[in-house]
Ligand code: SF4
């Protein structure tokens with residue numbers, strides 16, 4: 178099993194990043210790692226760009242990921258997937274939800290949302306996995322599980338077994354939500370797994 | 380919340396401090412919400428056997444905790460860094476009185492200003508107030524060190540400062556748990572020589588402080604929290620707080636003197652450590668606090684000549700500062716549209732600030748809360764913001780300086796919680812000294828920015844139980860304000876009219892802009908209409924865009940696209956409401972003159 182790793186969660190305040198990063202952290206803890214996670218509350222949460230750092234390993238000191246060392250980024254929005262570029266390296270994997278939320282300057286006609294922004298990542302040979310988490314969540318019948326779909330997709334890049342994630346969902350979610358979130362996790366996981374196999378075939 | 384074993388939890392620093400406070404037998408805790416300190420009391424209030432409260436401000440919070448300490452029980456006061464400025468008055472003299480029950484004051488500093496107006500380094504308060512200060516490096520340590528802080532408080536008869544930063548408060552890590560200690564029995568004891576700080580007793584206590592600092596310096600030499608971690612001595616470090624983590628990651632092989640008590644410093648230990656190493660570097664965030672005092676001991680070291688004194692550090696910054704040639708290349712950031720925070724869709728503040736944004740000639744003296752975001756475009760409707768409660772005093776000062784020239788042009792804007800925190804005295808001053816500024820109280824029934832805490836005007840206490848609510852209208856009238864008008868800020872037209880009239884009056888008057896925060900549970904549950912854009916009616920006038928609601932977006936068009944959509948070729952674009960984001964406030968609909976925004980009754 179990989180000895181340590183860094184996962185960056187990025188998105189827009191209110192998108193459910195917190196829950197996604199918590200699930201991942203608890204899965205890592207259950208797998209026996211030391212885990213630290215850093216987030217920012219307060220003003221940053223009012224629809225602003227938000228980021229959470231998750232680090233795991235045998236003994237984690239710093240709660241902050243060093244620039245250039247994020248192994249995985251889970252991005253809930255396309256612009257935000259690119260905003261933290263200096264944190265990534267050439268072997269990073271970016272799992273991105275293909276959603277565009279217009280920043281205020283764009284929404285008020287003072288700037289435009291860049292086209293094909295994810296190409297910026299691909300051009301740097303970063304492995305990008307685009308996931309339409311909302312479409313998947315809608316299919317499952319609970320739009321609010323989009324963040325768990327993202328966790329499922331991301332889990333393909335971790336050594337932690339999916340069973341541990343499912344256990345965490347059972348332990349940490351309210352009764353009525355467990356089933357649908359287990360489904361969401363599995364759907365996210367299969368999505369990427371399938372596309373990775375597809376990649377290999379090509 | 381079990382992780383693997385039940386005696387270990389995974390907690391944020393603030394949750395760990397709440398746990399630590401409970402275990403340490405704290406019986407009274409008071410604070411004022413402020414990022415990044417808020418969750419300490421929010422968590423502590425759910426423990427049994429400890430009284431917790433939100434005070435109207437940090438000064439009151441500290442006084443409450445001090446009183447509890449005088450009654451012989453352990454007490455805690457919590458606040459953000461700038462809150463300690465407010466509480467500094469009792470703090471400096473509590474240093475003289477000392478304590479009966481242990482007293483710990485938590486200051487949550489915010490290097491990098493994630494959610495603050497400055498990044499002051501509150502370690503300076505420990506020096507200035509002659510108080511011991513502890514500083515943990517992570518949540519687990521925060522819990523353990525708090526117990527030590529209470530011990531020291533009682534043993535050395537002193538309030539203890541406990542400094543955390545954002546990267547302790549809002550970092551989650553594995554934390555051990557323990558049992559709660561036996562509680563002290565509260566009692567009343569009259570000790571005038573200790574509690575009554577008239578000049579005579581104060582002079583006696585002043586001498587006691589010097590003795591105490593000497594004793595504490597001695598303690599610092601042997602305290603387990605000040606530990607040497609052996610390692611390579613070619614380049615060694617002295618560090619504390621979260622910076623310790625960055626040193627451990629950037630230079631894992633180096634010898635480190637980690638200070639858990641950052642004031643007073645262990646002189647002998649530092650000298651011994653320095654003597655055994657070739658190069659000594661002090662790594663600390665913000666001010667050269669440790670460095671200055673270590674240099675004053677005559678110990679040569681490096682510090683801020685290498686390490687930035689602005690903003691947060693991380694292991695990368697530390698490594699780069701010390702070994703610039705050894706850092707790898709990074710991807711350069713790409714220039715992207717910024718994504719600053721914004722007031723929520725349907726926020727009542729937006730309506731009020733929209734009205735102000737139309738009064739170009741008016742100077743808006745602002746204050747601290749969600750509504751400070753109204754300073755950002757497109758509203759750009761706040762012209763000053765300094766600290767909690769400052770809006771009213773600043774407006775008055777401007778009025779006195781400008782005289783006739785400023786009449787009808789000066790407005791102070793302040794939230795309900797901020798008004799109670801420290802705006803009331805400003806209003807008394809404005810009335811007493813005959814000002815003419817208009818004071819607008821934004822009453823959204825909650826302390827919103829910090830995550831919706833109750834306050835003395837909201838009608839509930841920290842646990843959400845019913846409590847007496849301040850009647851803001853009556854309070855203003857009692858102060859002597861002749862005109863107090865209440866408006867509904869969602870009604871933009873009526874609000875605009877009232878503001879125009881009141882601002883022109885040339886006497887201090889108050890407008891209370893009252894509508895609940897849309898994130899209040901009662902508001903979230905309430906059935907609201909949803910507004911929809913009738914795009915074929917949109918003329919692209921951008922009137923609704925100017926309120927900056929996150930549910931409304933502008934979609935630019937080329938002339939061809941415009942024609943294709945059935946618009947005139949000159950039309951530059953159209954506006955569109957994202958219905959799932961709309962909170963049904965109706966503000967935008969009132970601005971549209973072309974019937975392009977209409978309410979649809981919620982089908983659900
Ligand atoms: S949280 Fe409440 S007060 Fe703050 S911006 Fe949103 S609606 Fe306005």
Ligand code: SF4
Pocket residue numbers: 724725726910926928929930931956960961962963964965966967968
């Ligand atoms: S009614 Fe208009 S201004 Fe109000 S929340 Fe909906 S879109 Fe925004």
